[in-house]
Amino acid sequence: MKKIKKKIVVKNKQGLHARPAALFVQIANKFDANITVRKGSLSANGKSIMGILMLEIGPGSEILIEAEGEDAERAIIALERIILEEEPQLIK
Amino acid sequence: MGEEIIKEEKILKGIPASPGIAMGQAFLMEMEEPTVPRRQISDEDLPNEIARLEDALIQTRKEILEIQKKIAEEMSYEHAEIFNAHLLLLEDKMFLEEVISRLRKEKFIVEYILVDVIKKYIKVFSKMDDEYLRDRISDIDDVGKRILRHLIGQQRQDLSKLKEKVIVVAYNLSPSDTALMHKENVLGFVTDIGGRTSHTAIMAKSLEIPAVVGLEKVSRLVKKGDYLIVNGNDGSVIINPREETIKKYQEELLKFEEFIHRLEGLKELPAETLDGYRVKIAANIESPQEIPSVIAHGAFGIGLYRTEYFYMNRKDLPSEEEQFEAYRRVAIQMAPHPVTIRTLDLGGDKFISQLDIPYEINPFMGWRAIRFCLARPDIFKAQLSAILRASVEGKLRLMYPLISGIEELKQANRILEEVKEELRQKNIRFDEDIEVGAMIEVPSAAVTSDILAKEVDFFSIGTNDLIQYALAVDRVNEKIAYLYEPAHPAVLRIIKNIIDSAHEAGIWVGMCGEMAGEVLFTPLLLGMGLDEFSVSAVNIPEVKQVIRSITITQAKEITRQCLSFSTSEEILEFLRLKLKEIVPEIIV
Structure with a gap:
């Protein structure tokens, strides 16, 4: 099983709150890989909106994303983009 | 002998969530917490409890989707989008796993576990430093209560069914409670919890219902039959006000209403300066549902009909027929006034899932709008054909977004000609003189507007993007928000240049960005020679009022002076001063 880790500084102006968080979770759920987000000593399931919000990832926070599974690589690329974009949006 | 109970005036301070003043009788929302017994269950009950939870989740999901649909139709997509977070929460893995694993371990009825888990989340969120995250408490609370209500089969008081005009007092109002309110019977509302950025506050603002939130204990202090004054401007709430206080507020309310009334009186009047120079005021719309409001506010037509609406919130692409029906309806409803349809403007900050547009690092400069349409002529042609076919029913115009040079414009026009020819072949009628902008x-495009002017019938200046591109300022990045300045001398020169080259080529120019609706800029844009102001329906009366209070000579002089300043600060200061002179009662 592939396991990939990536350290990212959150540049999004809202941090990973609200809409960006929702988007992050929606995208994460599209992949089979297990996704974990770590901030400091805390960690959360990357497919859970509550988990992500509870990490309080403000702008400038440094987080570590881990993806484990066949599509881990693609998952990391997609998730990183959301974090690096200023105002990502996905309308259902 | 009857004893008169003298109620004491009490003033509370909260967070102003939606402006305006409301006075009236209090209507207390039932205390929401239904008591949930802490009842043990046996192992055999477990499957049934889980099934009940699943059922409640499905019901809740259905309910939220319905509310979302209603809001999308009656308000806007941005408002409806709020409920996406609610839906996500409903299927949240962490939340559901926690409820189910505790259910198995502790063996209490599912209601009890659910309430306890929600309570825990609320506690965690209430300790967060970030105001925005703290305000999410009401979203979590909303979803939790909804699930609970379905579990115990209880109905929520429906605020859309109120009989009298009241001020709603509640511990908390969910965004969905708020969305269902009607201005006719909810004068205002006050709540114990909530913040400025809560979704309830956003909803209240667009419904134009005065509201104060975060009052901490208002729902406990107010008794049935109390009289309340809600001041959504400064965040104060007065319980059982004294005679003098009521009088003072009544006077203030009257003054405010008079001003609004005067603006309403403008509805039938043209946007004409004191010396008889006329311009047109049109409205920007997102969906045909907004037309009654557009007409009520006295718009001359639609200057921007955003068609992205069709492509969102769905899995497939809209058919030509579906678009034709909508365009036709809008054309008929607005006739004889013109409706300017903007062809698909996707990308930037508007994405849809069914097209599988790849993520881009720099979407505002990426594959979007006309660039996308030219690459997907199938989608583009279906829209053009729908617009053309509908054009016989009223007066339609069409315009292309994000044109960056003459080649693109010519290419788009070539595709339009192809579609026209196809329709002619099929003997389908359309307006042969349809204006294209x-x-x-x-x-x-701004710099080469003299070249572009030869290929179109009109221009429409989109200031939101123009400003961000001209100043190299991402308009959604808060850190550089201070640099996003419509009054930047560069922006003014660019706009002036566009208007001048259009007029030289003999075509007219409109503006459909936010700037057109800001009254501060009305004299300046008027003086530059802008022919059509396309603004949100609510801004129409104010813009018209300014135009009707000035002469074109005065406006031209204001423009001349503004163009001579070297900083936006000077320009803004000067414009504020002038506006105060022209329309003293306007608040900017």
């Missing part, structure tokens, strides 16, 4: 929102 280009949105000018890319600096390269």
Whole structure:
């Protein structure tokens, strides 16, 4: 099983709150890989909106994303983009 | 002998969530917490409890989707989008796993576990430093209560069914409670919890219902039959006000209403300066549902009909027929006034899932709008054909977004000609003289507007994008928000240049960005020679009022002076001063 880790500084102006968080979770759920987000000593399931919000990832926070599974690589690329974009949006 | 109970005036301070003043009788929402017994269950009950939870989740999901649909139709997509977070929460893995694993371990009825888990989340969120995250408490609370209500089969008081005009007092109002309110019977509302950025506050603002939130204990202090004054401007709430206080507020309310009334009186009047120079005021719309409001506010037509609406919130692409029906309806409803349809403007900050547009690092400069349409002629042609076919029913115009140079414009026009020819072949009628315009929102188009003017019948200046591209300021990045300045001398020169080259070529120019609706800029834009102001329906009366209070000579002089300043600060200061002179009662 592939396991990939990536350290990212959150540049999004809202941090990973609200809409960006929702988007992050929606995208994460599209992949089979297990996704974990770590901030400091805390960690959360990357497919859970509550988990992500509870990490309080403000702008400038440094987080570590881990993806484990066949599509881990693609998952990391997609998730990183959301974090690096200023105002990502996905309308259902 | 009857004893008169003298109620004491009490003033509370909260967070102003939606402006305006409301006075009236209090209507207390039932205390929401239904008591949930802490009842043990046996192992055999477990499957049934889980099934009940699943059922409640499905019901809740259905309910939220319905509310979302209603809001999308009656308000806007941005408001409806709020409920996406609610839906996500409903299927949240962490939340559901926690409820189910505790259910198995502790063996209490599912209601009890659910309430306890929600309570825990609320506690965690209430300790967060970030105001925005703290305000999410009401979203979590909303979803939790909804699930609980379905579990125990209880109905929520429906605020859309109130009989009298009241002020709603509640511990908390969910965004969905708020969305269902009607201005006719909810004068205002006050709540114990909530913040400025809560979704309830956002909803209240767009419904134009005065509201104060975060009052901490208002729902406990107010008794049935109390009289309340809600001041959504400064965040104060007065319980059982004294005679003098009521009088003072009544006077203030009257003054405010008079001003609004005067603006309403403008509805039938043209946008004409004191010396008889006329311009047109049109409205920007997102969906046909907004037309009654557009007409009520006295718009001359639609200057921007955003068609992205069709492509969102769905899995497939809209058919030509579906678009034709909508365009036709709008054309008929607005006739004889013109409706300017902007062809698909996707990308930037508007994405849809069914097209599988790849993520881009720099979407505002990426594959979007006309660039996307030219690459997907199938989608583009279906829209053009729908617009053309509908054009016989009223007066339609069409315009292309994000044109950056003459080649693109010619290419788009070539495709339009192809569609026209196909229709002619099939003997389908359309308006042969339909006006075609280009949105000018890319600096390269602005600079070459004299060249572009030869290929179109009109321009529409899209200031939101034009400003961000001209100043190299991402308009959604808060850190550089201070640099996003419509009054930047560069922006003014660019706009002036666009208007001048259009007029030289003998075509007219409109503006459909936010700037057109800001009254501060009305004299300046008027003086530059802008022919059509396309603004949100609510801004129409104010813009008209300014135009009707000035002469074109005065406006031209204001423009001349503004163009001579070297900083936006001077320009803004000067415009504020002038506006105060022209319309003293306006608040900017």
